[in-house]
Amino acid sequence: xxxxxxxxxxxxxxxxxxxxxxxxxxxxxxxxxxxxxxxxxxxxxxxxxxxxxxxxxxxxxxxxxxxxxxxxxxxxxxxxxxxxxxxxxxxxxxxxxxxxxxxxxxxxxxxxxxxxxxxxxxxxxxxxxxxxxxxxxxxxxxxxxxxxxxxxxxxxxxxxxxxxxxxxxxxxxxxxxxxxxxxxxxxxxxxxxxxxxxxxxxxxxxxxxxxxxxxxxxxxxxxxxxxxxxxxxxxxxxxxxxxxxxxxxxxxxxxxxxxxxxxxxxxxxxxxxxxxxxxxxxxxxxxxxxxxxxxxxxxxxxxxxxxxxxxxxxxxxxxxxxxxxx
Amino acid sequence: xxxxxxxxxxxxxxxxxxxxxxxxxxxxxxxxxxxxxxxxxxxxxxxxxxxxxxxxxxxxxxxxxxxxxxxxxxxxxxxxxxxxxxxxxxxxxxxxxxxxxxxxxxxxxxxxxxxxxxxxxxxxxxxxxxxxxxxxxxxxxxxxxxxxxxxxxxxxxxxxxxxxxxxxxxxxxxxxxxxxxxxxxxxxxxxxxxxxxxxxxxxxxxxxxxxxxxxxxxxxxxxxxxxxxxxxxxxxxxxxxxxxx
Numbered sequence: 323x324x325x326x327x328x329x330x331x332x333x334x335x336x337x338x339x340x341x342x343x344x345x346x347x348x349x350x351x352x353x354x355x356x357x358x359x360x361x362x363x364x365x366x367x368x369x370x371x372x373x374x375x376x377x378x379x380x381x382x383x384x385x386x387x388x389x390x391x392x393x394x395x396x397x398x399x400x401x402x403x404x405x406x407x408x409x410x411x412x413x414x415x416x417x418x419x420x421x422x423x424x425x426x427x428x429x430x431x432x433x434x435x436x437x438x439x440x441x442x443x444x445x446x447x448x449x450x451x452x453x454x455x456x457x458x459x460x461x462x463x464x465x466x467x468x469x470x471x472x473x474x475x476x477x478x479x480x481x482x483x484x485x486x487x488x489x490x491x492x493x494x495x496x497x498x499x500x501x502x503x504x505x506x507x508x509x510x511x512x513x514x515x516x517x518x519x520x521x522x523x524x525x526x527x528x529x530x531x532x533x534x535x536x537x538x539x540x541x542x543x544x545x546x547x548x549x550x551x552x553x554x555x556x557x558x559x560x561x562x563x564x565x566x567x568x569x570x571x572x573x574x575x576x577x578x579x580x581x582x583x584x585x586x587x588x589x590x591x592x593x594x595x596x597x598x599x600x601x602x603x604x605x606x607x608x609x610x611x612x613x614x615x616x617x618x619x620x621x622x623x624x625x626x627x628x629x630x631x632x633x634x635x636x637x638x639x640x641x642x643x644x645x646x647x648x
Numbered sequence: 649x650x651x652x653x654x655x656x657x658x659x660x661x662x663x664x665x666x667x668x669x670x671x672x673x674x675x676x677x678x679x680x681x682x683x684x685x686x687x688x689x690x691x692x693x694x695x696x697x698x699x700x701x702x703x704x705x706x707x708x709x710x711x712x713x714x715x716x717x718x719x720x721x722x723x724x725x726x727x728x729x730x731x732x733x734x735x736x737x738x739x740x741x742x743x744x745x746x747x748x749x750x751x752x753x754x755x756x757x758x759x760x761x762x763x764x765x766x767x768x769x770x771x772x773x774x775x776x777x778x779x780x781x782x783x784x785x786x787x788x789x790x791x792x793x794x795x796x797x798x799x800x801x802x803x804x805x806x807x808x809x810x811x812x813x814x815x816x817x818x819x820x821x822x823x824x825x826x827x828x829x830x831x832x833x834x835x836x837x838x839x840x841x842x843x844x845x846x847x848x849x850x851x852x853x854x855x856x857x858x859x860x861x862x863x864x865x866x867x868x869x870x871x872x873x874x875x876x877x878x879x880x881x882x883x884x885x886x887x888x889x890x891x892x893x
Contacts, residue, residue: 502750503750503753505741513798516721516725516730517753517801518722518726520720574741
């Protein structure tokens with residue numbers, strides 16, 4: 323099993339274990355809440371990375387799965403189904419929904435695909451705002467996955483578990499034939515189909531996996547904050563946030579989303595306390611800097627720096643292929 | 649024995665333009681066939697038709713007896729039609745070896761096995777020393793070979809090499825040609841397409857088909873074809889046709 327042989331996996335497990343012990347050092351709920359958000363968005367970034375990073379399909383509609391997870395949990399629980407089963411059912415519904423979105427929008431390539439995914443998210447927001455069963459603009463009260471005095475600590479631990487699950491998923495995908503297929507699709511869809519890859523099916527499979535994980539995170543998030551309205555769990559901001567976290571950290575890398583979430587969300591928190599309203603400006607500038615100077619993201623950029631030292635000796639290569647170097 | 653590839657009166661239109669006009673051809677297993685013709689003659693369109701990237705408006709394409717006229721590219725690839733692209737498309741973020749592995753994955757889900765098989769193919773194409781490098785930094789000659797390696801890794805019965813030597817120096821082109829000539833050892837039939845590097849065609853083609861404005865104007869062994877007046881006219885203009893008579 324390649325999973326058990328990789329130092330990266332064991333390193334993550336150790337890190338996760340350490341990270342899950344954070345409540346020892348942090349006792350107040352505000353700090354726990356920040357840690358919970360960071361960890362949760364790391365998981366969301368990892369889930370998004372399957373589609374947006376490895377397969378290179380820039381989705382800005384992941385909030386749809388996030389929202390379906392949140393609303394699904396609330397609605398299933400209202401039918402007096404046990405919360406943990408509701409959580410699973412909500413994620414299944416989101417996956418089904420992803421199949422519908424995927425089959426329709428994967429016919430489109432590039433920016434058109436991205437626009438279609440934005441549209442799906444917005445459609446859901448409008449539906450949730452206008453239906454009675456979702457409580458309209460007033461929203462719904464979420465069932466509590468954890469209760470009691472230490473519930474923040476438990477939510478936090480659940481988010482750590484989710485990161486581990488998402489990381490293992492990405493790890494296994496990235497080292498499998500499926501992962502290579504996704505990367506081939508990202509690099510060039512024509513070449514991918516020329517080697518027999520069913521690009522439509524692979525993209526869809528990646529989306530289903532991604533949607534399932536995203537919905538789990540959405541439900542967990544909503545349950546932690548106890549109350550949802552369409553503008554809190556179905557807003558485009560969340561899709562954007564997830565994709566920026568991943569691209570900042572390094573799309574298509576294993577550690578990128580984790581690094582991105584830790585950096586961006588803690589920066590956001592610091593700026594919010596320091597500069598109040600102007601924190602968004604600083605946040606924006608930060609993103610511009612990264613896009614301009616490290617387009618592969620932080621982890622991706624470091625990997626490239628490492629790889630530069632091993633680029634091919636071009637004259638030697640040419641000579642070996644029967645050509646006199648021009 | 650069924651021919652490996654058969655085109656029956658294949659026509660492809662793009663709006664008002666007939667890019668391929670009622671072309672028929674038959675090729676047998678193990679053969680190396682070259683389609684030649686001036687720029688815009690319809691060579692790439694024919695490759696796209698055979699590999700499923702385009703579908704004919706009229707006519708039938710049979711591959712090893714199967715009708716592939718309406719087949720999606722990935723299905724055609726799984727059936728045994730490998731191809732390279734005129735504009736080489738290595739997957740730049742992946743290493744040379746990984747590029748080839750994508751082909752090998754058609755027959756194995758096992759990463760280690762795919763690596764092993766890909767290494768063997770890279771060895772045949774004399775580029776093992778490049779296998780760990782990212783494909784993005786390769787010179788053109790190596791990228792052309794990489795395309796062939798990736799297609800070969802799918803264990804095709806037929807391989808389509810679009811503009812296989814364009815942009816290469818003469819010595820690079822001849823080195824590559826001698827490798828292409830050996831492809832039948834792998835159980836592969838070859839359809840090559842070139843514009844005008846006749847040196848290569850003469851050296852390795854069993855048979856040549858000449859296209860001009862989408863229509864087949866000549867067919868035969870290379871040595872005969874280059875002397876045909878129609879062929880000379882297509883390449884050099886009507887004035888030169890008179891000179892040959």
